[in-house]
Amino acid sequence: MKSLTIALFALLAVGACTYPKPSQVEQQDKRPAIGVSGAPAGAVLYVDGLDMGVASQFDGKTNVLLVESGSHLIEIKSADGRVLHSETVFLSSSTKKVFHIRP
Numbered sequence: 001m002k003s004l005t006i007a008l009f010a011l012l013a014v015g016a017c018t019y020p021k022p023s024q025v026e027q028q029d030k031r032p033a034i035g036v037s038g039a040p041a042g043a044v045l046y047v048d049g050l051d052m053g054v055a056s057q058f059d060g061k062t063n064v065l066l067v068e069s070g071s072h073l074i075e076i077k078s079a080d081g082r083v084l085h086s087e088t089v090f091l092s093s094s095t096k097k098v099f100h101i102r103p
Helices: 002-016
Strands: 033-037 044-047 050-054 070-077 083-091 096-100
Touching: 033 044, 033 070, 083 096
Parallel strands: 033 096
Antiparallel strands: 044 050, 044 070, 070 083
């Protein structure tokens, strides 16, 4: 009986201990971001000559394209290859640049 009492007391003592809560560390990405608004259907975003995909997916609000800091040639081309916008920009840390395409 005495050992049962000691065991119950030990369980209560351990159960009363507060364990540290796991902490969550968030690290924001500080790379510059590019967005495109008003891109027609099928338009493609190019960064430094590389195809980044359909321009409209990088709307600048809910989705952006992260790039490295520095100078970049940004081009938006229509589905038939016609250049809708071409601009060389310098982007630094935490910068967000949204390119507005007018039809």
